[in-house]
Amino acid sequence: MEFSVTLPRTTEFTLNATASLLNFSMVGLTGPSGAGKTSLFRALAGLEKDAQIQSRFRQGALNRHRVGMVFQEPLLLPHLTVAGNLQLATRYKASKRSVQQDDEAIIAGCHCQHLLARSPSALSGGEAQRVALARALLNQPELLLLDEPLSAVDQSTRASIMQWLRQVAEQGLPMILISHDISDLWLYCQSLLLMQDGEIVRHDVPSEVIHAMYQQSADSRVRHVAILSGPVRMGDTNDMWTEFECEAQPLYTCRHAAGDAKATLSVAAHTVVIDKDGQVPTSLDNQFMCEVQSIGQPCNGEITVSLQRGSARLYATISAAAVSRLHLRIGDTVRASFPA
Numbered sequence: 001m002e003f004s005v006t007l008p009r010t011t012e013f014t015l016n017a018t019a020s021l022l023n024f025s026m027v028g029l030t031g032p033s034g035a036g037k038t039s040l041f042r043a044l045a046g047l048e049k050d051a052q053i054q055s056r057f058r059q060g061a062l063n064r065h066r067v068g069m070v071f072q073e074p075l076l077l078p079h080l081t082v083a084g085n086l087q088l089a090t091r092y093k094a095s096k097r098s099v100q101q102d103d104e105a106i107i108a109g110c111h112c113q114h115l116l117a118r119s120p121s122a123l124s125g126g127e128a129q130r131v132a133l134a135r136a137l138l139n140q141p142e143l144l145l146l147d148e149p150l151s152a153v154d155q156s157t158r159a160s161i162m163q164w165l166r167q168v169a170e171q172g173l174p175m176i177l178i179s180h181d182i183s184d185l186w187l188y189c190q191s192l193l194l195m196q197d198g199e200i201v202r203h204d205v206p207s208e209v210i211h212a213m214y215q216q217s218a219d220s221r222v223r224h225v226a227i228l229s230g231p232v233r234m235g236d237t238n239d240m241w242t243e244f245e246c247e248a249q250p251l252y253t254c255r256h257a258a259g260d261a262k263a264t265l266s267v268a269a270h271t272v273v274i275d276k277d278g279q280v281p282t283s284l285d286n287q288f289m290c291e292v293q294s295i296g297q298p299c300n301g302e303i304t305v306s307l308q309r310g311s312a313r314l315y316a317t318i319s320a321a322a323v324s325r326l327h328l329r330i331g332d333t334v335r336a337s338f339p340a
């Protein structure tokens, strides 16, 4: 899929977004609030009459295909039950083939079976979002644009739906997902588009885009948040934490939804303790052996040390006194300890 979209919004803001997405199943779209993500989706879905669009999707322009969109606001018809809202979507779906089983799988995948008899006014925000997602899928789109579709859904249900959605995407329904949730973007998207001031400024694998986003933050506490990720180690998950592997080392996270094959852990630089000995046990649950990649300049008596192991990056903000006490040098192997 390729697109180039121009849409004047205000005197200060014009959307001017271009991207080329090859053979994708799920691509993330992220960026600061007001960057133009929803405007881009609305233009791609044909909802903006002032938009100038050049696009190519499979054979032909995008407007020759069925583009589904799920908004953050569910927009269900209030006078129909949930079942009525869903039936309406199936009535206008692309194919009239008997796909009863598919329809049931979609309703189950979106966790909506028990909601069918309810009125939209009797749904929670998260339930209404799940119904809106099912409605969009039942309509059999060829491309699905998801604008923070599960922002009101609890973490464990969201993880289950996201895993299922990714399978649906991999089976041939490409999706673009707007999200501010770093973990969702990291875990479920093949690549990320980063949008700033109406333009797509970067398209890369999630780790690189998220790292670049953090680096640009005006807040130094955000600039030095690292994300470690890796496959969950089977059988080592309990109610308290999940064990996963990162650069051949075991790590633990408390924030992991059951069922996900991969886990992520955000590590803020101020929470990282480093030592060179690696022998003395610490009360911190994670220990990660890594190398000192760079040592920053002192700022208010603190220094941020960049650490790396393979493709995993980590930061530790420690006192200038600690840097000298540890005789830290670039290339040193250290143990970084941090909470789960």
Ligand SMILES: Nc1ncnc2c1ncn2[C@@H]1O[C@H](COP(=O)(O)OP(=O)(O)OP(=O)(O)O)[C@@H](O)[C@H]1O
Pocket: 009, 010, 013, 031, 032, 033, 034, 035, 036, 037, 038, 039, 040
């Ligand atoms: N209907 C509209 N008419 C005029 N300007 C609009 C309209 N909708 C949005 N804008 C403006 O366009 C810009 C981009 O808004 P948009 O909603 O696309 O951003 P976003 O990246 O989706 O933000 P968020 O992450 O907060 O949802 C903003 O400056 C917004 O005020």
